[in-house]
Amino acid sequence: QVLLQESGPGLVKPSETLSLTCSVSGGSISNYYWSWIRQPPGKGLEWIGYVYYNGNTKYSPSLKSRVTISVDTSKTQFSLKLSSVTAADTAVYYCARAGQDGPDFEFWGQGTLVSVSS
């Protein structure tokens, strides 16, 4: 069974950079798309982007200018950095594994709430 676990600060100040890491266990990091998805409180799901195991990335056009997703295959981890955050970035952030179809998120982390506040 593949397990994903998000980690990182639960509180970030406005204008700073949100940084999260997702640790993967129970399976290979190769040949999959490792994604970040967020959900503001009481709202729907928003895809942030993904990193392929070889380092290739795709980002949501609405967040592209502020997002960096990277992978460390030696540690079986991948990371999210979101810069210049505002209160609108307050959300539960999920990491997930996807296959070739794109939205085929078979495995998810439990999610971590990140609040943006001074």
Added chain:
Amino acid sequence: QSVLNQPPSASGTPGQRVTISCSGSRSNVGSNYVYWYLQRPGTAPKVYMYRNSQRPSGVPDRFSGSKSGTSASLAISGLRSEDEAEYYCAAWDDSLNGVVFGGGTRLTVL
């Protein structure tokens, strides 16, 4: 405003059949697979239908999916109280070059 359009709510009584729709465009639903996710409060979403109409193991056969043109739907027959949850559709969008979700449909079992 979500790229894929879902009704915000749906409801039914136990035993009834309920259908949740997901409307998109040629660049997403019209040309790519649709996935459906079920999310219960405080938990991560779980895939309930993949590639339009394929049911993952463990999902009851009361659930079925279909797609026609730029619309997809998730049908639940023999509605049960445990089906009460939020349902999301998702697809790849060729124009946006990314994954798009519907806004979610809250299903209530009366």
